[in-house]
Amino acid sequence: MSNKASITSLSDPSAIANYNFAYLDEQTKRMIRRAILKGIAIPGYQVPFASREMPMPYGWGTGGVQVTASILGPDDVLKVIDQGSDDTTNAVSIRAFFAKMARVETTTQTKAASVIQTRHRIPEEPLSEDQVIVFQVPIPEPLRFLEPRETETRKMHAVEDYGLMHVKLYEDIAQKGHIATNYAYPVKVKGRYVMDPSPTPKFDNPKMHQMEALQLYGAGREMRIYAIPPYTDVVSLDFEDYPFEIQAFEEPCALCGGTGVYLDEVILDDKGERMFVCSDSDYCEDRRAQGFRGPMAPDANHDQEVPA
Known part of the structure; x- marks a missing residue:
């Protein structure tokens, strides 16, 4: 069969019926759900998982798509946003993907959604207990640009050695008079793990603290999943004399x-x-x-x- 014929056949409902619900096979979904449960049990901890090939390139939300596919049910209502917008390329393509592969209802209204997949923003409307927000994460390791060796960053997380992160924030103050990090601002979850909130603007950091909704983070290329349960303390790193401030x-x-x-x-x-x-x-x-x-x-x- 030619490529043209293969692509055309995907518009046929009978062809879509040959795929699993939400594209992923059930064994993969169970594996991802186990990783999610571990992430919920240890807030902020990066759980490794066997990321699958998806019908989109890495960097376009494959981690978030896999997490969403694993938790999505037939009765869910899905909302997808990219930089806060419902009508950008990434949001439109992922929303259409799940509408076709899972036959779920989609919406652009935050209040109406039970599952929200997002790239780099948290909605302005406060989320509720019956909602789940899934973040697309390019680089899950907050220490990556300070210590590129994965073996070392794992040790640093294990012994809670985050002095290097505070040094980075201090260098901002010494050079620019204030903490200049405006996005992917590091946070400490439940007083233990320092976490990268994905490249959301630091404006959204306070929304993460004691959020009613479950927060799930998926990094497909890096093969990591982490989570923040509802009503969890999330504190942005700062200093007593230079407290955290939003834009x-x-x-x-x-x-x-x-x-x-x-x-x-x-x-x-x-x-x-x-x-x-x-x-x-x-x-x-x-x-x-x-x-x-x-x-x-x-x-x-x-x-x-x-x-x-």
């Missing part, structure tokens, strides 16, 4: 007028004109549906602006 934005969202949320900078023209909009597209759309308007909303001149 602050001087302007509200240009479309919905939201404040206190993470904003993306959008360049409008060659003259450098720009605007800031909510990174979380569902949150922004929900506010606009409620009547909130920012200074650059399309109908801002026709609707009265509602304060945030």
Whole structure:
């Protein structure tokens, strides 16, 4: 059969029926679930697992996809976001993959989802106990760029030797006057393991602390899974005289007028004109549906602006 015929056949429901639910075989799912359970039992600990080949290249969320495929059920509602947005390439392709291979309902609404797979963001809407958030992780080892040898980083985790990480943060202060790390900011989970929260902006770190939802992290290329159970203490590393601080934005969202949320900078023209909009597209759309308007909303001149 030609490649063209093979690709065409995947659009046939009868061809999809020959695949396992959510693509992975049941034995692989059980293996991944065991790794997830161990990760939940030891919060922040990187559990090795036998990562499988997926119909997408490494670096495009294979770890998160495998975790999602292993926990997804027929009655689940799936939401997939990439940098907070529902309509970027990574989010659209993964959502379509599970809609085809698992026949599950998909949504763009955070409240309606039971499983949320995300790349580099945590939704602005607080998550609840009946939700699971799955993170796509490129590099799970927080010490990788300080100590590249895996044998050494494992020893450092085993004896809780995280002085090197504090030295890195101190060097930021010595050179720049403040801790300059803005994403993948290291956290300590339940007072024990230092963990990489995936390349989420440090703005999202406080959301991890005592979150009601289960947090699962999958790194396909690195073959690691780790987890944070609900209601777990997650503390960002800092110093007494230089406490942890999140990014602050001087302007509200240009479309919905939201404040206190993470904003993306959008360049409008060659003259450098720009605007800031909510990174979380569902949150922004929900506010606009409620009547909130920012200074650059399309109908801002026709609707009265509602304060945030």
